[in-house]
Amino acid sequence: PKVAYVHPDGSRDVLDVSEGTSVMQAAVARGIDGITGECGGSAMCATCHVYVDAEPSHAQHLPPVGADEDEMLDCTACPRAPDSRLSCQLVVTAALDGLVVRLPGHQR
Ligand code: FES
Numbered sequence: 799p800k801v802a803y804v805h806p807d808g809s810r811d812v813l814d815v816s817e818g819t820s821v822m823q824a825a826v827a828r829g830i831d832g833i834t835g836e837c838g839g840s841a842m843c844a845t846c847h848v849y850v851d852a853e854p855s856h857a858q859h860l861p862p863v864g865a866d867e868d869e870m871l872d873c874t875a876c877p878r879a880p881d882s883r884l885s886c887q888l889v890v891t892a893a894l895d896g897l898v899v900r901l902p903g904h905q906r
Contacts, residue, residue: 799896800897801824801897806903811830820889841887849883859899870882875905
């Protein structure tokens with residue numbers, strides 16, 4: 799599945815992400831600027847904050863926000879928005895092909 803990472807300047811990186819890989823892991827593995835993923839994906843750091851531009855077809859396939867995630871989303875460096883998620887909690891599946899995430903200006 800493809801995931802597009804949109805930088806604050808509007809440029810985008812589109813990655814082919816293996817199913818079962820998180821949006822954070824794929825970005826860190828490919829050196830995408832803007833996602834840090836300091837805690838390695840355990841919803842403990844909030845340096846993988848993204849805004850999800852979810853089309854209705856994707857929204858229904860996104861995992862619900864977990865309690866830990868919800869708490870950490872209150873600690874993001876850039877303001878939390880209704881579409882804020884921790885990208886380490888977004889595991890890519892075929893149904894999410896074409897997902898677009900916007901990167902916040904900074905993660906700390
Ligand atoms: Fe730390 Fe997502 S990588 S919360």
